[in-house]
Amino acid sequence: MKSIALTSVALLCAVLIYSTMGFPAWGDSDSPASTHVSDYYIENAVNDTAVPNLVTAVLADYRGYDTLFETTVVLIAGLACFFLLRRFKPRQPQHRLYRHIDTGITLIIEQGGKEPTDSEEFVRIDSRWVPYDLVIQQASCLVIPFLQLFALYVIAHGHHSPGGGFQGGVIFGATIILMAIANDLRSAARRVSERLGALMASAGVLIYAGIGALCILLGGSFLDYSALSKLFAFTPVMARSHGILGVEIGVAVAVSAVMIWIYYNLASAGRHEEGL
């Protein structure tokens, strides 16, 4: 049985490798992908949209529908993780661990017992608690603001350099995930709660689709940002540039929130109580 599987995989590999000989050479200007619309984009993108980074211009303006539904797919991935994993019923024999900060004594409080929730001296810990490393906690506290600033830079500077909404949003979400790993899930969830994450994920897609719908209201077609020049005092070219920035912000909001949301559901097995 194993030999049949190996032979078929080897045959498939041979066929695939043989078929790559039919591919156009790397960077071939006569290949089918670069003959139809690529010339138009390369020659006119800067004049049409005032965006020097062609990838951003194609992604958010010429192929705006594609990116809109990619963002929707990311939102659907977050929703799917939520519906598959989230469990609202707490685990049944439930007890919580509280650690006295000064002495290191841990209390096990059974269900129904009095919990020192607002106490300054006790802190709640996970059942798989390991002593937190002070170096990791403080180092992550130091780098998180700079990482978030870099994420905002990547989003805002996507017009001129590699980057944009997807990359910047993922980096921004990763900073909150870093906070959840270095401290614990509850301290990250106090900053970005599950409700806020779900709202931001939906709001990001709404921003993107809303900018497209605004273009229809102003007399253009869907996602034709040049129509925005009627509302603001831009030239149509600059309106396209600013429209691209608007949808990139929508993408970034949606992607960062979905990354945080998926992490919460995965790391805590859907209970949002104790995490990685």
Add this chain to the structure above:
Amino acid sequence: MIWQFDIIILTLVIICGIAAISVRDLLGASILFGAYSFMMCLLWAVMGAVDVAFTEASVGAGVSTVFFVAAVFRTSRSSKD
């Protein structure tokens, strides 16, 4: 595109890919998958697709590795094979 770099990176991509499916430790497999993504990111950068390389580095090597580790953390060892 420098062909020496290309050969080295492609070899490492194949080694990481085969190692990721053949190690028995799930945590090791997820880290190897992150290394695979990072090699692919270098390959995109060498070919001049910097935007794709950036996405691969942040999504493939960064966040998806964290997701795999989080999923492995919640996986029990009860399976027989």
